[in-house]
């Protein structure tokens with residue numbers, strides 16, 4: 509499957525503002541500046557899709573993106589940014605929690621953590637909340653390019669030891685170098701139940717483990 513459409517649809521603060529569709533949704537959560545916009549752009553091969561925030565904490569809503577009319581990526585407001593007004597901070601919890609609790613078609617949550625830093629208190633709270641929610645969730649360790657491969661492996665082992673086992677695993681990723689992007693897409697495609705598909709740009713090669721991919725026949729969802 510080639511990404512022929514990746515577009516921002518709407519931002520919402522509450523349920524009444526969520527898009528009225530039945531696309532499977534994959535949500536991304538993480539503290540401000542963790543690299544959420546960059547990862548979303550990298551996953552979708554669109555530089556400006558989620559604007560890489562000039563100042564951290566800019567994204568404060570639940571943002572819905574339509575990918576190929578087949579699935580929706582949902583960018584949850586970044587948390588933990590000190591300069592955000594107290595009122596905004598107070599509304600963050602209920603807003604995100606409401607989405608995570610109520611959204612039926614939500615198939616997977618990807619929690620982003622910076623590979624170089626141990627989880628903050630808020631990260632830990634988020635992770636525990638996800639565990640208790642019974643939802644499928646995975647951890648993406650961002651900015652992996654800042655470390656050597658050996659250091660990355662050590663950090664993955666460290667996160668594995670300090671976090672409760674996430675239902676869908678831990679993925680080191682780099683939006684900059686596109687490391688781990690295919691693996692993350694595979695996880696997303698499986699969670700969204702997309703048949704035999706891995707979104708990728710035209711120039712990317714078919715990964716070794718996707719031998720039976722029949723992209724060109726797929727014309728719609």
Ligand code: GDP
Nearest residue numbers: 540541542543544545546560561651682683684
């Ligand atoms: P957000 O606030 O979570 O959406 O984070 P952004 O995507 O805006 O990224 C925050 C900062 O981290 C920016 O300066 C990005 O250039 C940088 N960044 C994001 N992803 C990566 C990555 O994979 N590698 C490196 N080296 N920097 C990254």
